Amino acid sequence: MSLRARFMEDLKTAMKAGQSDRVGTIRMITAKLKDLDIAGRAKGEDHVSDDAVIGMLRSMVKSRTESAAMYLQGGRPELAEKEEAEIALIRSYLPADLDEATIEAAAREAIERTDATSMKDMGRVMAALKTQFGSALDAAIASSVVKSLLSTR
Secondary structure (H helix, E strand, O other): OOOOHHHHHHHHHHHHOOHHHHHHHHHHHHHHHHHHHHHHHOOOOOOOOOOHHHHHHHHHHHHHHHHHHHHOOOOHHHHHHHHHHHHHHHHHOOOOOOOHHHHHHHHHHHHHOOOOOOOOHHHHHHHHHHHHHHHHOOOHHHHHHHHHHOOOO
């Protein structure tokens, strides 16, 4: 089942069950998806790929994580809890994250494959990892692993 179909099915289920928080979050996801589709139409795409949707979801998780941290710093734990609940729901649509050991092994292989010798070559290494793993790759984790490996060369 595609992510789009899953969103719609989960929205219907949440509406029938009267889960207003879940309905709100899924509607927020579908609204963001429509924005992504509209931006894609300008490029001549009818619907964006699942990889683009996963990127959008990762972006949503990142912004909510930052918001939750700010709410906690500001003494608003109830708002931070709401953000955390949204993060949990959004993450349920994401593929399982690769563990750091897998990313490190793949990064070492990509460094060898691309003959990377310094931080200047980081872009080539990241591109190789993105090609290898696609949307399953968490770019933030991969970036820190590649930086640490290249900085020791």
